[in-house]
Amino acid sequence: MEGYNVNLSVRKGAWTREEDNLLRQCIEIHGEGKWNQVSYKAGLNRCRKSCRQRWLNYLKPNIKRGDFKEDEVDLILRLHRLLGNRWSLIARRLPGRTANDVKNYWNTRLGIDSRMKTLKNKSQETRKTNVIRPQPQKFIKSSYYLSSKEPILEHIQSAEDLSTPSQTSSSTKNGNDWWETLFEGEDTFERAACPSIELEEELFTTFWFDDRLSARSCANFPEEGQSRSEFSFSMDLWNHSKEE
């Protein structure tokens, strides 16, 4: 990797132990973020992207290394079917795994498997696998879902729940599955064109609503220790499906 180093002004290629230590120490002192300053503060001759990536993919505490377990692989497959190549979103549902890990795992193993299956299935003219994308919704200001600070669900489904969607234990609102009532009634909001819904779509509806509805990501699942209100989703992905 040393030969990789072409640009004399900024170091590239594999990180050394010393560099790792410098970066770790710097972030312990100053915290994450401000990546453009990290390099200078740590005394590293690396670009901000390199620093950020090294920290997020390798040095950050609690990063899980080693082979993916069966349930993790199952979850990746399910989420990929729903989200496509949105590795960061998928990785958020896999504690200790990074987007890069998931992406690499998919590209080196799962991707090949699924391509093989796709080729096999094509000859049998199987049904097209649609990436399920939620549809645009119109919220009115008085909507319960927007005005309430309380989360809609009593809890977020665990990874185990996600791996067995048909058995998910959903909390209810007024005795009904919340997603069934979510789209009912104009006093709440109007539902735009409703596509055929596959079973896994319930995963998409297992969201906490940020009162601002401003996050760019489709679904930012709250992490451990994060409050439910910090979870957010936006209409970006919704709109995206319309453009296609």
Add this chain to the structure above:
DNA sequence: AAGCATCACAACCGCTCACCG
């Protein structure tokens, strides 16, 4: 043992978006 092919993964790069003045 040597050479080649393939795999796994760390790292780079380009692009997009949010934010701010």
Add this chain to the structure above:
DNA sequence: ACGGTGAGCGGTTGTGATGCT
């Protein structure tokens, strides 16, 4: 409204490790 900057994401590449002939 617009341009500059920072941050994040996904695609791609480079390289060491491993397996195979």
